[in-house]
Amino acid sequence: MANKSFALNTEPHVAAVGDTELLFEPEVMGDDFMDAYVGLRDAQQALGVDVENLENLAPQAIRSLSVALREFLARLMLPESAAVMTRLQVSQAGKTLDTFADQAAAEEFAATVTGATRITYALRLPDRVLTELMEWTVELYSGGKRPPTSSSGSSKPSRRNGMRGTGVSPSRVSTPTAGPSGG
Structure with missing residues (x-):
C-alpha cells in the first residue's frame, strides 16, 4: 500500500506592491479560482481585449480591463486586502x-x-502591475498554467490533413553500411 501526504498552505501569500502588502488566500479551491478566472475572461471577451496585446486599445477599454483585473484579484485576496484593492x-x-x-x-x-x-x-497601480499580479496568482493557484478555458488568443491546432513534411526523422535515418559500391 502506498501512502502520500499532501501539504496545504495555511499562511497567506503576500504581494508587496510599493509600501502596500496585499494578502492572498493561502489556498483557493479549483472551482473558486475557475469562477474568478472565467469572470475575468468573460469581461475580457466582452471588451474584445487581448491581455497579451494592449498597445492599440481605447482608453475606456483599458479602464474597463483594469476594473475586471481588480475584481479578479480581489476575489482571491483576504477581505482586508480585497477592500484595499477595490476602494x-x-x-x-x-x-x-x-x-x-x-x-x-x-x-x-x-x-x-x-x-x-x-x-x-x-490604491493606484499601473496596468503592468495588475497584469503581473494576475500572472502571479495564476501560477499560485493553478500550478503555473493558465486554466483550461477557450481563449480567442489561443493558437489554432495543427492541420491533420495535407502534405506531410519532407524532413527526415532522426530515428529513420539510415546509416552507411559496408558493402559493394556500385558505379
Missing part, C-alpha cells in the same frame, strides 16, 4: 473628498458635488 475615492482639484466600497455609491456621491470630480481607485 474608490472621489476627489476634486486633487483633494480626496470621500472613499467608497462600490462604484454606484461613489458615483452617487460625486453627482452631489458641484464642480468637476474624479473617481479613482485609492
Whole structure:
C-alpha cells in the first residue's frame, strides 16, 4: 500500500506592491479560482481585449480591463486586502473628498458635488502591475498554467490533413553500411 501526504498552505501569500502588502488566500479551491478566472475572461471577451496585446486599445477599454483585473484579484485576496484593492475615492482639484466600497455609491456621491470630480481607485497601480499580479496568482493557484478555458488568443491546432513534411526523422535515418559500391 502506498501512502502520500499532501501539504496545504495555511499562511497567506503576500504581494508587496510599493509600501502596500496585499494578502492572498493561502489556498483557493479549483472551482473558486475557475469562477474568478472565467469572470475575468468573460469581461475580457466582452471588451474584445487581448491581455497579451494592449498597445492599440481605447482608453475606456483599458479602464474597463483594469476594473475586471481588480475584481479578479480581489476575489482571491483576504477581505482586508480585497477592500484595499477595490476602494474608490472621489476627489476634486486633487483633494480626496470621500472613499467608497462600490462604484454606484461613489458615483452617487460625486453627482452631489458641484464642480468637476474624479473617481479613482485609492490604491493606484499601473496596468503592468495588475497584469503581473494576475500572472502571479495564476501560477499560485493553478500550478503555473493558465486554466483550461477557450481563449480567442489561443493558437489554432495543427492541420491533420495535407502534405506531410519532407524532413527526415532522426530515428529513420539510415546509416552507411559496408558493402559493394556500385558505379
